[in-house]
Amino acid sequence: ETGVTQSPTHLIKTRGQQVTLRCSSQSGHNTVSWYQQALGQGPQFIFQYYREEENGRGNFPPRFSGLQFPNYSSELNVNALELDDSALYLCASSLGQVPNSPLHFGNGTRLTVT
Amino acid sequence: GEDVEQSLFLSVREGDSSVINCTYTDSSSTYLYWYKQEPGAGLQLLTYIFSNMDMKQDQRLTVLLNKKDKHLSLRIADTQTGDSAIYFCAETTTGNQFYFGTGTSLTVIP
Numbered sequence: 001e002t003g004v005t006q007s008p009t010h011l012i013k014t015r016g017q018q019v020t021l022r023c024s025s026q027s028g029h030n031t032v033s034w035y036q037q038a039l040g041q042g043p044q045f046i047f048q049y050y051r052e053e054e055n056g057r058g059n060f061p062p063r064f065s066g067l068q069f070p071n072y073s074s075e076l077n078v079n080a081l082e083l084d085d086s087a088l089y090l091c092a093s094s095l096g097q098v099p100n101s102p103l104h105f106g107n108g109t110r111l112t113v114t
Numbered sequence: 115g116e117d118v119e120q121s122l123f124l125s126v127r128e129g130d131s132s133v134i135n136c137t138y139t140d141s142s143s144t145y146l147y148w149y150k151q152e153p154g155a156g157l158q159l160l161t162y163i164f165s166n167m168d169m170k171q172d173q174r175l176t177v178l179l180n181k182k183d184k185h186l187s188l189r190i191a192d193t194q195t196g197d198s199a200i201y202f203c204a205e206t207t208t209g210n211q212f213y214f215g216t217g218t219s220l221t222v223i224p
Contacts, residue, residue: 004156033210042118042202042214043157056210090156100145100206105156 002027004106006091012112013081021076021109023091031055031096032074033103034066037088049074050096078111086113116140118205120215127223132190134218136203139184143205146179148188151200151217160188160201190220198222 005024013019025032031050035043045058049068063079072093078085088110092103117139126132138146144165149157163170163177163186170177176189186203200217 033212035212035214040216042204042216043212045211045213048210050210056208058211092157102147102159102162103157103212104159105149107154107156 004091004093004104006089006106006109008109009107010110010112012114014114015081015083017081018077018079019081019111021078021089021091021111023074023076023093023106025072025074025091025093026104029093029095029104030072031094031101032068032072033092033094034074034076035090035092035105036060037090037108039087043090046076055096081113083113086111116143116205116207116213118203118213118215120201120203120218122216123219123221125221125223126193128193128195130193132188132193132197132220132222134188134190134201134203134220136186136188136215137184138186138203138205138213140205140207140213141181141184142207145206146177146186147204147206147212148175148177149202149204149214151202153199157202193220193222195222195224 033048034046037043047057088108090108092105094101147162148160174191204212204214
């Protein structure tokens with residue numbers, strides 16, 4: 001069974017730039033969620049994708065956007081980067097049709113905005 | 115919105131039991147989860163409990179849920195140095211958004 005994989009592992013960007021983070025879901029999982037984890041904090045929900053459509057969104061501005069592909073992999077795009085966007089971005093996959101299916105996380109992408 | 119709270123730090127001696135506590139505010143929570151995060155890694159699912167259960171045991175892990183007080187605990191028996199990590203509790207109602215606490219950093223002293 002292949003787990004959740006994320007790329008890249010680390011990234012440094014400048015304020016105002018744009019970034020794309022990638023995620024491959026665990027085999028058999030059809031739902032992908034993205035979380036932002038600031039230093040010393042718990043993960044905060046950004047959004048979830050199920051059947052290639054956004055299926056719930058947290059309190060994040062529209063410059064955070066995403067995609068899910070037919071093979072269930074996903075991208076997180078962040079435009080106009082701000083210093084406060086520096087965080088660990090975690091992707092998690094789950095079984096969308098199973099109520100409250102547990103999230104299975106990747107190791108994250110560490111984004112630093114300077 | 116939902117609020118999940120945990121104490122920040124816990125230190126125990128190797129071989130002792132650890133008890134990590136969590137309180138939550140949403141009475142309509144359906145499932146509650148415990149995750150472990152080691153340095154530089156993502157979150158690893160440890161165990162979860164449905165809200166109509168009081169207790170769940172899984173090898174060295176015991177989860178206790180007091181739904182009346184909205185209190186969740188994770189007991190780790192015979193704590194080992196490899197258990198040193200940050201532990202997060204999380205709750206969900208609809209299943210598409212998980213609400214995490216700020217994490218409890220467990221240090222195991224040899």
